[in-house]
Amino acid sequence: MPECQNCGAFVTQAYARVFTPNGMDRPRVCPHCEDLVRDGAGVRKARSTRNN
Incomplete structure (x- = not known):
């Protein structure tokens, strides 16, 4: 099962x-x-927050 490299959460x-x-x-x-x-080959802080 794949996991997120950043937080370790399960992803499908x-x-x-994708x-x-x-x-x-x-x-x-x-x-x-x-x-x-x-962001390209890395990860960065979002410029605006996500709205769920």
Whole structure:
């Protein structure tokens, strides 16, 4: 089961397939990582907060 590299939360295979770069098997951030977004090869603090 894939896990988020940042928080360790479970993500589905479909989420990992869509949001993980080629050659990687775990996403860098997930929906559970509040205020973090993918930025190129890294992760950065979001410029605005997420509204759920």
